[in-house]
Amino acid sequence: xxxxxALIVLKVFLLAAITAGVVLSMGGCNTVQGLGKDxxxxxxxxxxxAEEKKKY
Numbered sequence: 813x814x815x816x817x818a819l820i821v822l823k824v825f826l827l828a829a830i831t832a833g834v835v836l837s838m839g840g841c842n843t844v845q846g847l848g849k850d851x852x853x854x855x856x857x858x859x860x861x862a863e864e865k866k867k868y
Contacts, residue, residue: 838844
């Protein structure tokens with residue numbers, strides 16, 4: 813029973829380590845910067861639409 817739990821913990825740890833590595837490697841990538849700009853533009857459009865729809 814303990815071996816099964818140890819294997820599950822090992823798999824979760826390895827998955828977390830791989831995921832962290834991918835996220836950290838993308839942090840310096842221009843793709844992430846471009847995504848941030850796109851999200852910012854979307855937020856500006858939502859804010860502009862909300863201002864237009866105000867009733868007060």
